[in-house]
Amino acid sequence: MSERAPPARSLRAAIADVLAIAVPQGHVLACRALVRDWRGGRLAHDFAGYLPDAPARPAKPQLLRPGAMPRRGRGSTAGRIALLHALAHIEYVAIALALDMAGRFGADFPRAFVDDWLGVAADEAMHFALLDRRLRSLGSHYGAMPAHDGLWQSARATAGDALARLAIVPMVLEARGLDVTPPTIERFAAAGDMASARILTRIYQDEIRHVAVGTKWFNWGCARAGLVPESHWQMLVNQGFRGSLKPPFNDSARSTAGLTQLYYAPLATPDATLHTQGSAGSMPETA
Numbered sequence: 001m002s003e004r005a006p007p008a009r010s011l012r013a014a015i016a017d018v019l020a021i022a023v024p025q026g027h028v029l030a031c032r033a034l035v036r037d038w039r040g041g042r043l044a045h046d047f048a049g050y051l052p053d054a055p056a057r058p059a060k061p062q063l064l065r066p067g068a069m070p071r072r073g074r075g076s077t078a079g080r081i082a083l084l085h086a087l088a089h090i091e092y093v094a095i096a097l098a099l100d101m102a103g104r105f106g107a108d109f110p111r112a113f114v115d116d117w118l119g120v121a122a123d124e125a126m127h128f129a130l131l132d133r134r135l136r137s138l139g140s141h142y143g144a145m146p147a148h149d150g151l152w153q154s155a156r157a158t159a160g161d162a163l164a165r166l167a168i169v170p171m172v173l174e175a176r177g178l179d180v181t182p183p184t185i186e187r188f189a190a191a192g193d194m195a196s197a198r199i200l201t202r203i204y205q206d207e208i209r210h211v212a213v214g215t216k217w218f219n220w221g222c223a224r225a226g227l228v229p230e231s232h233w234q235m236l237v238n239q240g241f242r243g244s245l246k247p248p249f250n251d252s253a254r255s256t257a258g259l260t261q262l263y264y265a266p267l268a269t270p271d272a273t274l275h276t277q278g279s280a281g282s283m284p285e286t287a
């Protein structure tokens, strides 16, 4: 009798284990190991079992409501560190958002859906690691200051509907990152911080691909259900996204990702350019 290989673990169970790790460095390492296991055929395309509503929270950073966040001085070193910290937090939450996408909705899609979202999770883990390393080289680290709560709100609100999740997380929030990242890169470059500018340039290029992955699977799901993608997207965003879609939009990066103006132009806030001076308006919601 030949020995049979032990049954591969369920992908969802493996993702749940990663989401339960509350120590940031451990969470990042476990995410990378999970992606390697998936690519190496050591996890089953299987979605039996429990996925938590939200990832485990690290003890630090302290999470505050967006309105309660301390103001950042623009241009100063402290201001740049605070901005890098805010971006690191977004990337940290984005790891769990990508894992949750694969583990919660993978059964509704072809296997390539999981390939794509675990690839996104690996990118987010790398983005977080780059930013945390940059913070450390500036004498800080992830967790050294408060971060804003609420990045998981959109995940909770869309946990029951894959198309709503795709419409809002990659196609609204990550697309917003495409709008605000180029001016942020310019801010770092203008301050002479080329190391941070290079990291954000790398992140920006990856994020175009993340929006493209979201748009591709959204369109796939709409085609299967016989829905018109643009109008269904508008309906889901109106229903499930509390914020507004604020210009200026990075139309060229968005359309490179397949997210054309046919989706978002009808929902754009017409006078929002008058209101983008505040710190909340200049921050991406997720990356």
Ligand SMILES: [Fe+2]
Binding pocket: 094, 120, 124, 174, 206, 207, 210, 286, 287
């Ligand atoms: Fe991303």
Ligand SMILES: [Fe+2]
Binding pocket: 091, 094, 123, 124, 127, 203, 207, 287
């Ligand atoms: Fe990212």
